Amino acid sequence: MPGVTAATQRVDVVVEIGGLPIRLSCDDPAFVHLVQERYAGYISAANDAAFDFEIELAPPGTESRDEDVRVTWESGCWLMERGDFRAEWNPSTGQGRIQQTRNPYSLDSVLRIVHTLLLAQRGGFLLHASSAIRNGQAFLFSGVSGAGKTTMARLAPPDAAILTDEISYVIRQDGRYVAAGTPFFGELARVGDNLRAPIKALYLLAKGPENIIEPIAPADAVRGLLGNTLFFARDPEFVKMVFDTAFDFVRQVPVRRLTFAPDSSVWGLIV
Amino acid sequence: MTRPRYVARSTAIAARALGEETMVMSATNSMLFTLDEIASVIWESADGVTPLEQIVADKICTQYDVTLDVALQDAEALVKGLAEHGILLLSDEPLAFSGRSHKETP
Numbered sequence: 001m002p003g004v005t006a007a008t009q010r011v012d013v014v015v016e017i018g019g020l021p022i023r024l025s026c027d028d029p030a031f032v033h034l035v036q037e038r039y040a041g042y043i044s045a046a047n048d049a050a051f052d053f054e055i056e057l058a059p060p061g062t063e064s065r066d067e068d069v070r071v072t073w074e075s076g077c078w079l080m081e082r083g084d085f086r087a088e089w090n091p092s093t094g095q096g097r098i099q100q101t102r103n104p105y106s107l108d109s110v111l112r113i114v115h116t117l118l119l120a121q122r123g124g125f126l127l128h129a130s131s132a133i134r135n136g137q138a139f140l141f142s143g144v145s146g147a148g149k150t151t152m153a154r155l156a157p158p159d160a161a162i163l164t165d166e167i168s169y170v171i172r173q174d175g176r177y178v179a180a181g182t183p184f185f186g187e188l189a190r191v192g193d194n195l196r197a198p199i200k201a202l203y204l205l206a207k208g209p210e211n212i213i214e215p216i217a218p219a220d221a222v223r224g225l226l227g228n229t230l231f232f233a234r235d236p237e238f239v240k241m242v243f244d245t246a247f248d249f250v251r252q253v254p255v256r257r258l259t260f261a262p263d264s265s266v267w268g269l270i271v
Numbered sequence: 272m273t274r275p276r277y278v279a280r281s282t283a284i285a286a287r288a289l290g291e292e293t294m295v296m297s298a299t300n301s302m303l304f305t306l307d308e309i310a311s312v313i314w315e316s317a318d319g320v321t322p323l324e325q326i327v328a329d330k331i332c333t334q335y336d337v338t339l340d341v342a343l344q345d346a347e348a349l350v351k352g353l354a355e356h357g358i359l360l361l362s363d364e365p366l367a368f369s370g371r372s373h374k375e376t377p
Contacts, residue, residue, distance in 0.1 A: 219289045219294065222289065227303070236283045236284075243285035243296050
């Protein structure tokens with residue numbers, strides 16, 4: 001009987017968030033299909049990608065319950081680890097590898113980390129914030145869990161395009177700050193519209209009996225911004241880049257405190 | 272007689288003045304610190320070679336209505352706290368240059 005060789009063919013898909021295309025390849029077509037569904041609206045038809053990741057699927061039950069994310073820089077590579085994934089990425093070559101279980105949310109976490117690393121070098125960042133475009137301009141609503149990010153997205157009027165209810169994507173483009181849609185969602189459980197617009201304002205959310213927008217001191221604005229910026233890498237150079245970007249952002253973009261009663265009337269202030 | 276203490280800013284930080292305050296972020300754990308006006312003066316003067324007592328005498332006591340003893344006690348507490356977070360280096364000997372020390376105390 002002639003020998004039979006099982007040929008494994010890798011299938012790939014390009015996920016483009018914030019204009020940064022990342023190719024993901026895996027030898028499991030069903031998982032790639034899962035990725036295509038998860039990132040619907042952010043799948044690029046172009047074959048070109050600036051960054052490539054090979055995904056190796058680990059058998060179910062091999063993950064640990066370690067929920068702490070560790071991102072370290074070693075020998076020219078970023079290493080990213082949590083109980084459910086281990087990834088490495090060489091920014092010089094653009095090549096990387098992800099070992100994870102079939103859970104697509106593990107991939108979500110890796111992509112968030114990779115985008116924070118990519119954005120830091122480009123003067124951008126990911127922010128715990130919902131965001132929306134209205135009248136051609138983007139508005140960000142930032143706060144800790146329970147502050148009202150998803151509530152603001154739910155209350156948005158029909159003329160507002162929701163970019164995300166959880167993780168806002170901030171890019172520096174032509175000297176100004178732009179918000180882009182992301183597939184990263186919170187309780188709203190739907191991907192954001194894949195659009196982008198210049199940021200008109202960042203609101204730090206607070207809940208209260210009435211809707212009011214108040215100015216805040218620059219130091220409070222920086223504190224609020226950095227307090228909600230996604231930080232993974234404990235690397236001095238990386239931290240300095242994000243720190244400097246926060247100051248530049250606050251210098252360019254109005255940052256206000258938005259206290260709101262949870263009803264749609266709050267959007268009357270967002271113009 | 273108390274030995275002089277020397278303070279130097281760590282290199283594993285990011286810092287910027289904003290008005291009269293200084294914001295400092297630790298590069299090792301991303302903790303953010305806000306230094307008030309007087310703490311900012313000490314921070315700016317922490318060159319590793321000027322004794323803390325001299326910094327307090329020259330930069331604090333000449334500008335603010337406070338005795339050297341009281342100001343030095345407050346300054347010691349401040350630098351000890353910042354050193355515990357690794358954003359300031361504290362030594363009994365001059366630090367050759369900011370960010371390096373062969374005899375750091377926490």
